[in-house]
Amino acid sequence: MKSQDIRSTFLNFFKEKSHLVLPSAPMVTKDDPTLMFVNSGMAPFKEYFLGNGTPKKSRITDSQKCLRVSGKHNDLEEVGYDTYHHTLFEMLGNWSFGDYFKKEAIAWAWELLTVVYKIDKDILYVTVFEGSNDEDNLSLDTEAYDLWKQFISEDRILKGNKKDNFWEMGEQGPCGPCSEIHVDIRSAEEKAKVDGKTLINEDHPQVVEIWNLVFMQYNRKADGSLENLPNKHIDTGMGFERLCMVLQGVQSNYDTDVFTPIIREIEAVTNTKYGSNEKQDIATRVISDHVRAVAFSIADGQLPSNTGAGYVIRRILRRALRYGFTFLDKKEPFLFRLVDVLSKKMGSAFPELKAQKQLIENVIKEEETSFLRTLDQGLILLDGIISASKSKEISGEKVFELYDTFGFPIDLTALILSEKGYTLDEKGFQEELQKQKNRSRAASEMSTEDWTILKDDAIEEFVGYDTLTSNVNLTRYRKVTSKKDGEMYQLVFNLTPFYPEGGGQVGDKGYLEDNHGDVIYILDTKKENNVIIHFTKNLPKHLNEPLKAVVDEKQRHRTECNHTATHLLHQALREVLGTHVEQKGSAVHSKSLRFDFSHFSKLTVEELRDVENFVNARITGKLPLEEKRNIPMQQAIDEGAMALFGEKYGDTVRAIKFGKSVELCGGTHVKNTSDIWHFKIKSESAVAAGIRRIEAITNDAVKDFYFENNRALFEIKDLLNNTKEPVKAVQKLQDENASLQKQIEQLLKDKAQNLSGEIKNQLQEINGVQFLATKVDLDANGIKNLAFAIGKEYQNLFLLFATAPSKDKAMLTCYISKELANERGYDAGKVVRELGKLIHGGGGGQNFFATAGGRNPGGIPKALEKAKDYLK
Template identity: 40%
Template sequence: MKFIGTNDLRESYLKFFESKDHLRLKSFSLVPKNDKSLLLINAGMAPLKPYFTGLQEPPRKRITTCQKCIRTGDIENVGKTSRHGTFFEMLGNFSFGDYFKEEIIPWAWEFITKELEIPKDRLYVTIYLEDDEAFEIWKKSTDIDTNRIFRLGKEDNFWEHGAGPCGPCTEIHFDKDPSKGAVTSAEEFVRESDNDRIIEFWNLVFTQFDGDGKGNYERLQNPNIDTGMGLERIATIMQGVDNIFEIDTVKNILGTVSKLSGVNYGEDPAKDISLRIITDHVKSVTMMICDGIQPSNEGRGYVLRRLLRRAARHGRVLGIKGIFLNEVVQSVVDNYGGEYDELISKNDYIKKIITLEEERFNETIDSGMGILLGYIDELQASKENVLSGEKAFKLYDTYGFPYELTEEILEEKGMSIDREAFDKEMNSQRERARSARGEFTYMGGEDSPVNSVPGEIETEFIGYEKSQIEGEILFLGTDEEVRESLVEGEKGFIVTDKTPFYAEMGGQVGDKGTITSDNFKIFVYDTKKNVGGKIIHYVKVQEGEVKVGDKGILEIDIKRRKSICKNHTATHMLHEALREVIGEHVNQSGSYVDSERLRFDFTHFQGVTPEELRKVEDLVNEKIMDVFNVDTNEMTLEEAKTKGAMALFDDKYGDLVRVVEVGDYSIELCGGTHVCNSGEIGLFKIVNESGVAAGMRRIEAITGFEAIKYMEEKENTLKNACSTLKCNEKDIIKRIQGQASEIKEKEKEINELKAKLTSGAEDDIINSAKDINGVKVVVYDLEDVDGNALRDLGDKIRNKIGSGVVVLLSKASGKVNLVAMSTKDVINNGIHCGKIIKEVATVVGGGGGGRPDMAQAGGKSPENIDKAMEKAYEVIQSLVK
């Protein structure tokens, strides 16, 4: 067999199916679109579900892809087996009601035996036991030996996922060791597959039924083809290796990890596991961050964080010191950047995010270690040797402390973890996550009337050119059901044949407005797209009754739309200004545009300085005043890239894209609505800048009349301040500084007076001393003394009494200050100020602690001071030996 590199295999497959009239699409993002049933894309067909269900029209009836996928269900096995990995690529070709078994079976055989030149005597095929049709096609349309075709049951050769499209499948298998002789029966085939001699590498699914999930099937009018071949799996076959970590691209990354750690692969089985885990996980997190996923404590961000921290943890196992994962990232980019060019453009950004997260993990490890050592102390004190599953899970879940590390450290102390209780906590968390996602259909959308709009219903959007038009009602309903009509007072949704209403998309909110006729008046309070991409008008009927088939005038709120347009165009200009002022690394990560303000999220690793913000704001306003024409044109994606258009290139675009140009200043791909020239924006004002995630900043801004109103409010505030301070605007800073100095002086005088008053109380405090088992004890309550003054007073009292313990309490500004001090000699009698203050502070609703000779605390319940004083005597009595 000839050696074929992994990248060449991918290209060979995609080109082959292009030759069979398939449209080649780039991999979709790992982040599912309109699919709440998935956290991450985990199969080649997952992003194409709306095409299979008929909710969306595919760009072509035949499509081929190499899809990036993440699966973490078997994460514990990654590195330990030859096949488990969290990131993989799935080669696929798909037919949406076009060709079927008669075409795909011979094509598959052609690709395998002619393109890849795999010997036929090393191939086996399985089919569903009742699929005579597939058997006949294999027999007549290929030259396979029919003795190498085996019929298997539903669990092996029938693809089904709850209710929805399903059908039989045929799988193609490779014999790793033909020297053992040909397999002659289905039973022997299953046995040899279980023994890992025969491996499946390509699954051809014939989606020909609609199942109800209860064993009942109806034949689809237009059956589909859905195939999947793991790129890594076929690469192991073509490269003569038995491990996905030994194929060329992955082996190159593993070699980088080996070099960084100084550990040679293949010499130590335990260390090999760590090398493989780091290789796999860094590949995964690189791809995830490239697709816009950020580390977090929930959802896909949690998956990312877990993988990244697991990789960092195994770096420590291999003895790697300090930050290293970003160096592995470069190897991922070098090996995968040819296919996924966004890895190259986002290389620095990915490395920065990973570095920040690895640094944070190192800090977490240190803090988690302190907590774990505390647990160990508790176990030793109680003469136990099993850490509770709840505590181990808290370390893992709350502090990000890896289970393996907890287990390893405990083993060194002769201890273990209650694994059963830990697993119970883990399963509870998974169940909570599943419940939070709720129940969804095959498509992954909520099973609701609004998502049941038939695929053949299309709405023409004419909102770029017109703000009103006559349209026909094609479909309507409520949250509960599809209906034929809506009456006065009812809320629901309406689909029309054409509309000027822009549906929320690309960060721009949906339009509001009205639909009217002689028979009804309807308020449109929002416009969105459903999971099938249909434009949905969310409405309330104000007058009359509207029925399917009725016609009406659809008119948007034009004043609101104009304000939205101002903010949207300003967002494009802000993007360009940020790149010009801060740097070319700035990329849009998200946006929100409504009639009142705009919000723009972008990649940047530190706060934008006030000087930079001022430059950005000035630059945008300068371009507004240049009164640039805003032009929109349709062109191919390649033409748009050639022109330098910015875009979220992980998004999917059709054959033609819409390009928005603001003069010669800004050019972006965008489907939203915009002003005709930049001068319409009027004024641009930044109102806030903040961080939203690691490596992610957010700017909020306003335009037009909202900006003018904002400036007027600021002006009124300034005038009121001048009036209050009795000065003019140019002197206001000087007046405020003068008053601040005056207040500071007054506070100094007040503190000095308080100090004199407390000094005068020293004799009274000392005279209140009590004797507890031979120890002089002073517990005293003062009024309006802050923490610093209380500590100074305590020090003086301690020095004057010569031997003993002092506890002082003071109510100040509605809170309680506490301090406890003792002379050295009484510590030997059992006095410990930290223990005293801890218990006393609890009584006044606070907490604190400290050393044996000095401790302080605060509380928020001054009404309990008398009880706290009693508690002080009580605790001291219990401590004195």
């Protein structure tokens, strides 16, 4: 059975059981601060389990893209070394929100596996929660146990502990017992030797869990206690890749048709054969898994970067690349070449792969090229660490610096050290790594109390499109404590004019005022699992009395100007550059806007001018806002609205129109484009291969910009004796400066030539080497020219020059004839690194020429004196 058929069979089975089939949600989360990525099938439905929203239907089924690479659910280090862990995986699931419960979930799971998929029931085991004797004091899940007895013999029903058979969303929130279904695909001979039940949850590669049925019936409170949920829910998750392994009769997920096309392409690209070498096989599995994770993340809008979720994606990509570099001998970009086969294999189920294929290839190739440069630089730095080491064991602190600052992989470092006869202080490295983790954990540590419910009002209405002031009632609040912000309170109201951060737009600020004249300030507004949360430092004094909520009007207006400008900018870019341009991200604040878009090259001055003029023409055109709320998604698309990849849209949407610019958008906007006043591009730059970024300003910020430029112009004119033509005056100064610079360069050249004779007269012969260590009064370029000029006349030259350009600056330059360096093993780089310590600095270079800089000119005499020691 092919993987596409396995997926469609699952979805159709539950469709026939009255489930609504939904497409996979984007893997990158937007309004859940507790998650970077969707890491389980239930994550997109958290708001329904928490009671913060109502699903389209009480029965749902889907195949959800998931990524597990950080936090509690982290499978990264197992990937490639076993046959069934992955970073990205599909989770097939069926969901009941207050509808059916254990009876139906268990019966349908058995029917699908044994009747529809025809899996031999004699290779299946199930587990149920055995209960716990801890503070929860939970008893055996006898209901699930008795239901399973109808389908499978009791000797195949195992009682599992809390770790394996009690599922929790997190430290707080909905949870409940679960029932896992395991499969034993070992040979008959192996089964005869060892009973399968003894291998359940023991990480055996052929005895694995394929489906987990979670019975969501409790809520975990902040104090650790459990309370019953008002409604019981079903949350199931089946590993698609593992299911394919079972149904296709193979012993590894990587032997299924989910992975084999990618593995064949890796074989072709790297000229290796999968199955012939263990280390190469691990590398091939790592690469085939990781390229999927990276490609899907980029398709969903998350580009590699140095922070947050982007850093996670960059880390996965670099892990794949270094396995190729180390074990498959690939020293040039190659991962991007795997995207084509991935797109062909999975594009029908996930059309975003096909639509974003070129972008994915470009971004991956650029990242590969960049990291290979990092590896080259790291190799040079590692050579320096080895040269400076007085021991055969390399300092863990030094290696950690190479890992942390320069991104050089620790496993590659260990491999290179081993090849050179050195060892790594693994304990020291791990200590430094743990220190970093502790710092990071302390910085992000947070404690969250339970919600205090004041009014049972599940409906929270946003009224901020129409008003900036509302009378509101506080319905719930909780205290959150973090090292970063200290004590904060999160407030929820029955309605609110405060816009929560989303769609790139910053959250509103403002204040609350009670009937007694007391005021507290709203510092930020965010959305979490469909709830609008307001952040304050203080609680209202009178919790049960009405409050007046007021949004900061000036900040909101400036933000609206910038947000509307992004829509006009998007339209302008597509008009000027072409319809291939698509929005890839935005940040809208009160002071400025940032807009990322797909385009293959840097914009010319003329293109930037045309884009700016296009936007300003729409501003002066006084285009009114045409807004349609809660219209069907298809209607909005039919009317020309653009839907963005990586965004999750509902059945009904909000369409924003200014002239011919039509976009789906939940943000706030000006009533007329004339409110923007003016649009000014500040910069245009690259974000990644095929992704450009424009930063711009509007309204008051443009006025400030022109005011500052005008002030600067008057100051320049004043310096130029109030000339009427400042540009010509500056050009004249530049020409004069260039002419004087040439004269200085010639004087320095003449000075170096004069010095050359003096230097040659001062050379001493020591052990067959022409040696001199002296201080000279030249710049860096002059010293280099002097050294190489003298070097042309000698094949046994060893020079060390020092100079002090200022009272807190010193420089050392070492030149050694190449013949001498090769014959005697002298190394100019090592010389300047060691002597550089005397001037409180360091440096490096090649074995025949190297420089070091420092901040202690007082150390120059000692450095010159010690140079002679290298000839002994």
